Amino acid sequence: MTDSERTALLRAFDSGWVAPIGPEIDAFETEFAERVGVRHAVALSSGTAALHLALLACGVMPGDRVAVSTLTFVASANVIRYVGAHPIFIDSEEASWNIDPQLLREEIREQDAKGTPIRAVIAVDLFGQCADYTRIRNTCNEFGVRLIEDAAEALGAQCNGASAGSFGEIGCFSFNGNKIITTSGGGMLVTNHAALAESVKRWATQSRLPTRHYEHSELGYNYRLSNLLAAIGRAQLARLDETVRRRRQIFDQYVSRLGPLSGIRFMPEAPGNTCSRWLTVALIDESEFGCGRDAVIDALEQQNIESRPTWKPMHLQALYEGATIRGGSVSERIFTEGVCLPSGTSMSDDAVDRVCDVVQATASRLTISNA
Template sequence: MSAERIYLSPPDMSEADLAALTDAFRSNWIAPVGPALAAFEAEMCRQLGVAHAVALASGTAALHLALKETGVKPGDRVFCSTMSFAASANAVVYCGAEPVFIDSERAGWNMDPALLEKALREAAASGQLPAAVEVVQAYGQCADMDAICALCDRYEVPLIEDAAEALGASYRGRAAGSFGRAGVLSFNGNKIITCSGGGMLVTDDAALAARVRYLSTQAREPGREYIHREVGYNYRLSNLLAALGLSQLNGLPQRVARRREVFNHYVKRLGALPGVTFMPEAEGGTCTRWLSSLLIDPQEAGLTSHELMDALEAENIEARPLWRPLHTQPCFAHCRSYGGEVAEELASRGLSLPSQLTDEQQERVCRCVERAFAQKR
């Protein structure tokens, strides 16, 4: 493997990002307060059309506090998407609650509203409605938010939106992250914008934002003395990393456009290969194409998704399986689920190709995929 490695979704850094980071460093605002932190939150509010934002150490921290301050407590249940990274359900467990997993629908690979309705109807009949519904906007695409919001309103269950993978996406003209009582974003190193780590809670609820800000700084009371009436968390994002995030956020539309361009080129170049279907764009939404994801029918293609990933790895190209459904994870094996067959099928047949790369690198990826199919045929 002498060729330079092509990574799945590496950080997209610029000289402007370096300058912003350097300026913050020279200002000596290093700790988790400062002008860049406030500016990052304000700009996110402006771009998403929300009233409040609290920058935190990770998307998982934002999920934890969103659920906690929504009232999720030990013994509760939270209905959540099964097609997701483990952090979505881990945050439920941090609150002492039990995740109940809802399968995906095929139109966009996100939470199936019909199964959510069934789960809510059965929970209401038993007098055990969930403390919250947590919908994940997977792979940069929004779920059917009209249907999901309507169900949560009907049953009076709070909605938390895990938009960690979907910053820059929209649903019927409304930004991902702006639905429900709170939205959660991630700035991990492989996301569309990054602070190297970090996350954010966004909301129109002023009281919720104030509580999250308070708890994320160790629940210290205002004043000279160090008084703590509650147990808090060290969850606040640093001003230094916020400066980087703000610089990255200023180029968000261009970053989304580039990932969509990469995805569309894959579809044009590889979409006619036997057994290949790319992730659909759900009706009413604009997907960021955070990752360029596809499915392979092994009967038609003559090879499996894992065999294609092996072929790519042999040429020093990173690819990744789709999320293993959370209801199949060993640590959640005891949890209930509604459906699961769709997410399991997607996971068994799916993979993601590199989505942040140059035209020349994409040509190399495409040639490798074409060779793998030709060899199997």
């Protein structure tokens, strides 16, 4: 947060518009849509709310099947349960760590042949990198499957010149406190379809009809963003390019310092992609590095440095025991070996070097001990 966010927040506060309606929301939606390169944006209370309403907008009903990346935060899968549908988990590809387009195609074809068609796909742009939407969209178009892009982690990323969030019929973003920009809590749904955007906005305001009294003919939700938080979002959005540049600089610094070490590999940047590097993620091969991912996390923690594992694949979660999974070995390895290193935009070069020093010392100490 900077003085820009403070100024914007006070401007909204002084205006008297503090509820989930007001000029800051309208401006935030307009500016966000322009930034992503779509026609419509709807500001919501969370990225999870955006995903939930996206499924409703795509007509997903109880009993339907929805394919989703297995390597993701749990919200991507939970919203499928919200609407009474069944998640089908798809493994990652090596090139981007995102949903594997070939495995997705195989699962869609198989389910279609069985008479249990997949109604929608939620493709997650993991850790700030877009999935392979050329292949994913071709498959979805061929089989009549609705495509939702979960770009919660990827604002500011691009693929072949197009922005994350613009590839699906609907794109969903999160402004949680740890995201590339934040409103403390919040989200955005984007689309090129005016009628869809209007439906989402109506559902997000308890589906109140435009009458003098409170009239409701369909189920609604309390999912709109407040005008105060929208003001913060506008200030954050104005600094997005600067934020992405810094995240990428931090990633490059980690690669320069730690890349030469045996047994460390960083998340690849797939062809055509410009990753936002929301998080810097490395894989630790215990057989080459001398210790596993957890030992590195422990060593950092001893120096009061927070790091954490990558997402645990959904098909390994007790909540989704017994769910259908196609593949699984790639996402499982990323989870077993993956560590998310500190990568906040405000980190100094010295702070990044301090993290690198600890990781290098861990490797050296274990190498000497094993010798």
